[in-house]
Amino acid sequence: MSEIRISHQDFDPGAEIAAISSVKANIGAIASFIGVVRGDDGLAAMTLDHYPGMCEREIAAHVTEAKKRWPILALRIVHRVGRLVPGERIVFVGVASSHRGAAFEAAEFLMDYLKTRAPFWKLEERKTGSVWVEAREADDESVKRWQ
Amino acid sequence: MSEIRISHQDFDPGAEIAAISSVKANIGAIASFIGVVRGDDGLAAMTLDHYPGMCEREIAAHVTEAKKRWPILALRIVHRVGRLVPGERIVFVGVASSHRGAAFEAAEFLMDYLKTRAPFWKLEERKTGSVWVEAREADDESVKRWQ
Amino acid sequence: MKILYFAWLRQKIGRSEETLDVPAANVAGLIDHLRARGPGYEAAFRDMKSIRCAVNQEHVGLDAKLGPNDEVAFFPPVTGG
């Protein structure tokens, strides 16, 4: 059971966790992550743009990769798009597995991908104006360790 | 802000996450973990015994250690005691930080401790009878890597 | 064919999608055609190192063939969420 949802709407972390918690009798571990827009470096807002359809397919390819590496029993990714202000939730990743090591590692693997290489484009609004964030180097450290 | 709660009562993952999500403006990452009793290896129930007061103090010492290692902005541990059947939640760990790496690592560090060295005693009920689980070797792999 | 623009390409061109009947055999030909449509297009397609293309939601190079019913998308390198 895995679901990938790209949405302008906020999500309810408790409801997302509940959705992956009760699907199999052998679930022993649920690792989850919530990303929130930080406002401590002067960011006023950020807007995430995406290519509907292609975005979900590319994320799904990484979910398939995660499922090859770890025994995942249930998985859910929710990623918001549109304009978000500091304090708002951006992303949810939840992974259910039999054991904690697999659940933690798969969740971290998916988050490293989503933060650095997932198909989103980010516009940051600051006092100094709005700027489209430049792509990071492909050899970002947090992704490299999975390769 | 950190809270350690040992309880016979179940907990609401969404409420626990909400409690650590909104305390500071620079929170960008909330990693959380929920442990559930698995029933796939013939376990009928398990009962967790603890020493009230001393248990909380020993866990608090490991929270202090985690705070030295990672920049933690908010943290919550809920651990259940008493008799639990497969499917029931046992433990919640939630860590809020500015960045995902610190949040994930601190949550995994605390879970490795809670699962292997925290001051609980576990009675497992199976068809063949009830047995107090023997202590694991102190050099458990998942703990060793933090040393 | 249907053409989609994302991020700053959308802003420079001033629209997110359009349907055009372009007699271009490949992506490079389509870009030449688009550049001629106005200064916004010209600005958007100035630095080709910063532009990626997908045809029918698959990443392709400038030499990728195009058919009349294809969905072509132009966007910068992705930045993560």
Add this chain to the structure above:
Amino acid sequence: MKILYFAWLRQKIGRSEETLDVPAANVAGLIDHLRARGPGYEAAFRDMKSIRCAVNQEHVGLDAKLGPNDEVAFFPPVTGG
């Protein structure tokens, strides 16, 4: 002094806590005294390798001194949650 028993010590002794006035100077002396209280105690304190002790919620060894208002706890090595 107040004495607490956990896990299988509690089960073998048949109670979780008791308050006793024991003239023992240290933990080893207290254990000798407890062993003489009945077969349940004797069974609980048979294998000392499997027993840990805390005085006032601090881990101690068998030679730890005891006072009349101390809280003494006996339990097996912890197993994690």
